[in-house]
Amino acid sequence: MRFTTEQHLDDGVVERAFTLGEIPGILWTPASASAPVPLILLGHPPLGLRTMYPRLVARARQCAAEGIAAATIELPGSGGRPRWAGAEQAGADLRRTLEAGEQVSDEIIDALVLPLVDRAVPEWRTALDALLSLPDIGGPVGYSGGVISVGIRLALVEPRVVAAGLFAGSFVPRRMVEEARQVTVPLHVLLQWDDEGNDRQAALDLFDAFGSPDKTLYASMGGHAGVPQHAGEDAARFFARHLRQ
Amino acid sequence: MRFTTEQHLDDGVVERAFTLGEIPGILWTPASASAPVPLILLGHPPLGLRTMYPRLVARARQCAAEGIAAATIELPGSGGRPRWAGAEQAGADLRRTLEAGEQVSDEIIDALVLPLVDRAVPEWRTALDALLSLPDIGGPVGYSGGVISVGIRLALVEPRVVAAGLFAGSFVPRRMVEEARQVTVPLHVLLQWDDEGNDRQAALDLFDAFGSPDKTLYASMGGHAGVPQHAGEDAARFFARHLRQ
Numbered sequence: 094m095r096f097t098t099e100q101h102l103d104d105g106v107v108e109r110a111f112t113l114g115e116i117p118g119i120l121w122t123p124a125s126a127s128a129p130v131p132l133i134l135l136g137h138p139p140l141g142l143r144t145m146y147p148r149l150v151a152r153a154r155q156c157a158a159e160g161i162a163a164a165t166i167e168l169p170g171s172g173g174r175p176r177w178a179g180a181e182q183a184g185a186d187l188r189r190t191l192e193a194g195e196q197v198s199d200e201i202i203d204a205l206v207l208p209l210v211d212r213a214v215p216e217w218r219t220a221l222d223a224l225l226s227l228p229d230i231g232g233p234v235g236y237s238g239g240v241i242s243v244g245i246r247l248a249l250v251e252p253r254v255v256a257a258g259l260f261a262g263s264f265v266p267r268r269m270v271e272e273a274r275q276v277t278v279p280l281h282v283l284l285q286w287d288d289e290g291n292d293r294q295a296a297l298d299l300f301d302a303f304g305s306p307d308k309t310l311y312a313s314m315g316g317h318a319g320v321p322q323h324a325g326e327d328a329a330r331f332f333a334r335h336l337r338q
Numbered sequence: 339m340r341f342t343t344e345q346h347l348d349d350g351v352v353e354r355a356f357t358l359g360e361i362p363g364i365l366w367t368p369a370s371a372s373a374p375v376p377l378i379l380l381g382h383p384p385l386g387l388r389t390m391y392p393r394l395v396a397r398a399r400q401c402a403a404e405g406i407a408a409a410t411i412e413l414p415g416s417g418g419r420p421r422w423a424g425a426e427q428a429g430a431d432l433r434r435t436l437e438a439g440e441q442v443s444d445e446i447i448d449a450l451v452l453p454l455v456d457r458a459v460p461e462w463r464t465a466l467d468a469l470l471s472l473p474d475i476g477g478p479v480g481y482s483g484g485v486i487s488v489g490i491r492l493a494l495v496e497p498r499v500v501a502a503g504l505f506a507g508s509f510v511p512r513r514m515v516e517e518a519r520q521v522t523v524p525l526h527v528l529l530q531w532d533d534e535g536n537d538r539q540a541a542l543d544l545f546d547a548f549g550s551p552d553k554t555l556y557a558s559m560g561g562h563a564g565v566p567q568h569a570g571e572d573a574a575r576f577f578a579r580h581l582r583q
Contacts, residue, residue, distance in 0.1 A: 297542070310557035323579060327572050334568060
């Protein structure tokens with residue numbers, strides 16, 4: 094892990110860009126931490142870190158206000174990172190299906206999501222190794238956001254992730270629903286009730302599937318990008334409850 | 339409105355029992371309010387104030403901690419209050435249907451709930467007149483809890499109720515679902531995902547029906563009486579957002 098830039102944001106949060114091999118990432122740490130702090134991994138849709146930056150830094154500031162560090166990495170195939178054979182094809186198949194107004198098949202969803210999960214989750218774990226070796230990051234660790242299938246797999250295989258705040262999305266492979274049944278960490282799931290890109294019933298079924306005894310569904314009005322401020326605040330409190338001990 | 343007893347609880351909350359004509363009620367006001375405070379009407383199932391007291395006083399303390407007064411009244415037909423013709427019959431029909439494992443018919447639900455709503459809502463409004471005439475109660479006013487049909491009607495007809503935090507329950511008459519479509523105040527709906535006495539799909543359909551542009555569904559694990567502490571805290575913050583201005 095190599096830090097490339099460091100800047101102090103106006104509220105004292107320290108933002109450090111890094112690279113982890115070929116993977117770019119960003120780490121935000123709270124202003125005045127006297128002891129090692131907990132960490133939240135900020136998940137995001139595969140739109141590239143540059144596009145996602147304004148929303149990511151806003152979420153990182155919310156974490157910092159709770160005394161929690163936040164970090165994110167570029168997803169494989171996003172930003173400037175190389176795509177793999179099949180990714181372009183799956184994306185093209187999805188667009189064609191949506192434009193034709195047809196039902197998106199399980200095959201397309203699997204081809205779109207499963208290789209991304211298989212590639213991204215080991216990278217998040219490698220990032221976690223590096224981040225937890227820093228003197229100012231102590232854990233415990235939470236995962237927050239999308240891609241929900243990445244969050245499911247990470248919550249399942251990575252014992253250092255002790256709480257997950259997930260953003261309900263469609264296009265969840267059946268296999269990931271099965272993996273969700275085995276997830277047991279405390280869970281806070283945000284659902285936008287009128288999400289134009291989201292099948293509400295599929296999201297409710299996925300929430301039902303999670304094996305976690307402590308899980309909350311927080312559904313708000315509005316479309317995909319319309320998460321109200323109080324939903325973000327309540328998610329922040331979920332993490333504060335589980336990470337600040 | 340006639341106050342009958344007054345006691346100071348250990349956290350400084352003042353609890354006053356009152357009667358309003360033949361209707362018993364309780365008012366809780368925060369310890370050190372320098373100006374008139376907002377008010378939350380504490381709804382409850384028709385089990386009688388005496389039975390409900392421990393849960394009501396806990397909710398009132400949560401309100402007081404936010405600087406908000408809380409009040410409740412005995413429902414018609416509950417506690418020592420006279421039942422009306424038909425109430426016994428509807429209750430007996432419900433018990434027989436449930437014991438037989440049969441589907442509860444719309445007729446039974448209507449007979450059980452609609453007369454209660456028709457009687458209870460004017461009484462809550464009369465109580466509101468009396469409570470808002472007290473020097474230490476200023477408003478705005480919220481309604482919190484069950485019977486959800488009572489909350490729906492009150493939110494619809496009483497313009498002084500500006501926010502409602504409702505507890506999802508089954509046995510909601512179709513007519514009340516139609517009234518819910520006309521409700522527009524900010525809404526926070528608690529749902530217990532595995533509520534043994536609750537049809538989950540009916541609760542989700544009712545949430546969907548509400549006309550409020552600002553509505554949140556907060557679903558937690560567990561049965562009817564298992565609302566987790568954080569769900570109560572988040573509901574308290576909903577009211578603080580809308581009543582403390």
